[in-house]
Amino acid sequence: MDFTPTEEQRAAGDLAAEIFGDLSTPERLAALGAATDADLWKALCAAGLPGAVAETGLLGLVLMLEEQGRTTAQVPFAASCAYGLLGVGAHGSDAQRARLLPGLRDGTEVATGAFARSGARPVTVEGAADSGRAQLVGTVPVVPWLCEATVVLVPDARRRLWLVRTDGPGVGVAPVATTAPWSAGRLTLEGAAAEPLGGPYAPGDARGRHPHRAHDDVLAVARTAFAGLQAGVCAGALARAVAHTTTREQFGRPLATHQAVQLRAAEAYMDTEAIRVTAYEAAWRRDAGLENATHALTAAWWASEAGKRVVHSGQHLHGGIGADLDHPVHRHFLWGRQLDAYLGAGAELLEELGALLTKEPQA
Structure with a gap:
């Protein structure tokens, strides 16, 4: 296994980081409320990022979704790429691809x-x-x-x-x-x-x-994509917590110097890395044409179970400020819990994973 991004994947991830970082700011998100950021979606499509998924593969999409998660940008990037560009692209008929893919690339179809x-x-x-x-x-x-x-x-x-x-x-x-x-x-x-x-x-x-083949592939792609999104959400929450604890002082010294804070942050970092590496592996295997359903379930389990631990830690490490509903870290908390709910309960995912492991030979 080699998770080293290709030049195209790295370029797509870097461009995504630039666009999300520039346009999905806390101030802009606060002004949006619950609305979708139509201008950001247009900018992403104009830059060709949804369309780039055909060349960068699922791993490239995961890298871009990490950048979305870091900023909790309110655009349908994960859903439209996973279910549309990759789903229809892999399993649609020639007529369906010709009809839908151009619009999915330029954002006129979602x-x-x-x-x-x-x-x-x-x-x-x-x-x-x-x-x-x-x-x-x-x-x-x-x-x-x-x-x-x-x-x-x-x-x-x-x-x-x-x-x-x-x-x-x-x-x-x-x-x-x-x-x-x-x-x-x-x-x-x-x-x-x-x-x-x-x-x-x-x-x-x-x-x-075997009508389930397309279903199972699309479901695995979606689970992997949303796990990549969760990796970014967790990384963003942890980055905010680190910034806060290194500058906020208590009893004359930064909070980050306290052992309990260091341990909590270290555990959150390890959980975030586990989400990231399992999402990378599932994406890499799918791009390589290998069995990836069990790996997508593993990534989904880590994103669900570990993801909620990380966003809770991110909010907790902010102390009383973390309880402020208007603080940017609270947005990561909300996204982390929503991804946990969408990917499914850990017990359900483990039950499905166990059934697959006992039925299917591993590639």
Whole structure:
């Protein structure tokens, strides 16, 4: 394994860091409130960063999402790239790619995925699934960036993926308040027109026999991408905590000189590195064409379990200031908890990981 970024991946990460650092400032975020930063999204698309994912791969996307997480920038970068550019790019038909990818690159199209939590009632399909069109019925309570999305990937009970336009008949989108300002929404499908990702499911072809392959790949990509985002959120929270404890004095000396503070910060640093390296490994394996579902689950578990520890530590190390809802570190706390909720409970992820490890040979 070699996680050393290529020249293209490093350049994309550096450019992302520059744009996020310049435009996603605490003052700008405070003025936005819960709104999506439309100007920042335009700047990212004008710089070609979403489109660069085709060349930089999932590892390149993870590097860029780390930079987004450091600033908690309010744009649908992770969702649109993971579910759209990489999902449709890898599994869409020629016609679907030609129709959707240009808009996903320039930002006129925004994609997301309506993957419900474990145990939720799945979306059902009405009509012939082996046709080019079908109707979907069901509800997904929380979909990230749904209020900004133009197209949604929706899995059914058989783990087949369907493309649904958010402005289509039978599609309901209602805003949902979440911990972090993700423009999330509740997706209601009442006979909504849907198009199978990759084209009609022919009973004799590989996708017909194994309709879950695209589903599992897209889910692994999304888990890896959001884990990379969490690595950045945690790194940003820790950087703020370090800056605070090295300048704030107590009993005549900086807080950072106290052993308890040092230990808490060290534990947060190790947790952040664990999230980062597991996300890197899952992304690298996917780019290399290797089995990566178990590695994506591992990255998701670290991002969920360790991520909430880090953002709690970041807020705690700020002392009373950390309780200020307007302090920038509180934004990292909110994002860390939202990513924890979105990726799923640690016990659920471990149960799924155990099932995969006992069923599938490792590459």
